[in-house]
Amino acid sequence: MNSVAMTVASMLFAGGCRILAVPAAARAIRIPRAALSSHHNKHAPSWGCRSSHNSNTALAGEAEFSTTDAGNLTATSSSDSFPKYDRLLPCPSHKNPPRIEHLVISEGGPVLELICKALDLPPLYVSDLIQFGAVYYALVCPQPPPNATEEQIRVFKEVTEPSVLRKRASIKGKTVREAQKTFRVTHVDQFVEPGTYLRVHVHPKRFPRSYEIDWRSRIIAVAESYVVLDKPAGTSVGGTTDNIEESCATFATRALGMTTPLMTTHQIDNCTEGCVVLARTKDYCSIFHGKIREKKVKKLYLALAASPLPTGIITHYMRPINMAPRLISEDFIKGWHLCQLEVLECRKIPWPTTAIQDKYCVEDCGWPSQDYAYECKINLLTGKTHQIRAQFAAYKAPLIGDSMYMPAAIADVSNPGLNPFGKYKKDFSSESEKETAVVNWMAQHGKEPSVAIGLQACQISWDDDEHFYEAGLPWWRC
Known part of the structure; x- marks a missing residue:
């Protein structure tokens, strides 16, 4: 050659x-x-x-x-x-x-x-x-x-x-x-x-919002082994495959004047805001990963849903395919991952004003009734990608601004049985017919949100609340 x-x-x-x-x-x-x-x-x-x-x-x-x-x-x-x-x-x-x-x-x-x-x-x-x-x-x-x-x-x-x-x-x-x-x-x-x-x-995925944030003001705590950040929506915790520069870890490191880069210990979606723990050392990164595996880390979320949900534990099963949208089933399917969350409370509040939605670049996804929304406090029992978003949408209570899952929820409301894994799923005569239905159901989902949705990681704690941190007000209350 x-x-x-x-x-x-x-x-x-x-x-x-x-x-x-x-x-x-x-x-x-x-x-x-x-x-x-x-x-x-x-x-x-x-x-x-x-x-x-x-x-x-x-x-x-x-x-x-x-x-x-x-x-x-x-x-x-x-x-x-x-x-x-x-x-x-x-x-x-x-x-x-x-x-x-x-x-x-x-x-x-x-x-x-x-x-x-x-x-x-x-x-x-x-x-x-x-x-x-x-x-x-x-x-x-x-x-x-x-x-x-x-x-x-x-x-x-x-x-x-x-x-x-x-x-x-x-x-x-x-x-x-x-x-x-x-x-x-x-x-x-x-x-x-x-x-x-x-x-x-050649064209990395970019995060323009990273340059609009006062990162020092988003720091919740600085400890010997870790930093707790109130992550803004529209940013990536640790970066992407092609962009580790425009990440929360990088900007928080610079804001604190640290010479050793902060490391990610867990992830939340780019469109989600709230508490994130960044490790200052590799050792603590491993320690925190161990705490997550041993279920010693407790995470509470605030979700702003388009419809009310009952309090209590909600259970679904998620398809084990690492691609969006994440498909879930109300019924047990062998090999699918268990998804559980507990709705601790659900209260009715006014739907965010147009001015607030515009300020945080929240997308209008076409939900028919926009007078009231429902703020839910959630104890996340299992931590799967898009879990809260997918489970709420399956309950016909999608999160405000969630341009990926709300369109599918709207389609499911207007056409019961469209979801091949939903409550009104149809019986299929062949695997090919079911595969066609799955492809059609995936097509009902939209694109990933551009900046913010109604979801905040409002609280994180570990070691029986020895370490306990809370985020600031969610965007819809600002």
Whole structure:
């Protein structure tokens, strides 16, 4: 291989793929759209404030966006298809379409220089990507997906040929699977040897709200081993796969003037606000993880629901698939995860005013009655991703502003039986019929909320309340 780098996959733009234009010294190979689907979440948050929303308009709008942009790409040269790259900061208020590049290096050198040449990106931009944690490497190229092309399979076989791998001292003593494990690139001058695989997230997921927050005012407590933060909605606790820079942990570390980065001990959704514990040491990070496993950590939430719920324990079972939306069933299904929460109290309050919703970029998801809302205090008994949001929606009491689950709840109210796991689920004559119903039910859900929903982690305690902390007022009371 005589090229500086070989592009194994091209960008994913608005749900479609396109061959990347690279310098003449590099070769480009297209990867199928399905092969990159794991990198593209159509429900990823976009920056924006209050908007009218329902599942049908969301899907139609997305389809229109994809078609339009695909047409624009076809009409222009590939070099004109990308925005002009400069720096990742200042943070843009708009969301760029996903672009993930996969490279196999054929001539060794500094990682920054190789990426700049292969992808025609300015050095400062690539340097920013590395600082954001958006560049990964593996000593050996990972196995191509089942739907890979013949050319992709040929390239993979070429760079993983046993006779080629035996010549590489860096992988001696490792199995091929071990050598295919990916790690973050942490330095711009990191040397990358021939045969190394690189994955570059050219358009990281951004969090503009991070720059609007007075982070020092959000600190609840600073202890010897940990910090408790009142996390703002619209921010990420510990960052994402392609962005560890714009995170609560990073901004809290800077606000406190600490030289050692704070570490995440647990997560809450980006659209949720409230108490988060950040560890100051690796040891305490492990200790707190142990307390969570041993159920010594108690979390209380405030949820602002569109309908009332009865007090007591609510039980569902969540499908064990790590993707949104999270589907739950009222009936036990083997292999599905138990989800339990206890509604401690539920009180009727006025629906938040338009001014308050606009201030916190809370989306109007089309709930028919907006005179009163219901503030519920919840003891979370099991901690599954999206658990409160999914369980409340299944009870036809979705959280205000939850643009992912409220559209499905509205659809379920107007069409009982639409939910294949709900109270009025239908009997299916075949597995394929049921699978079609599941796909249709997932399509009733909307996109991930842009900033805030009616959910706050209002209280956290552990060791029998020896450590006890409360968040400030939720946004709907401000």
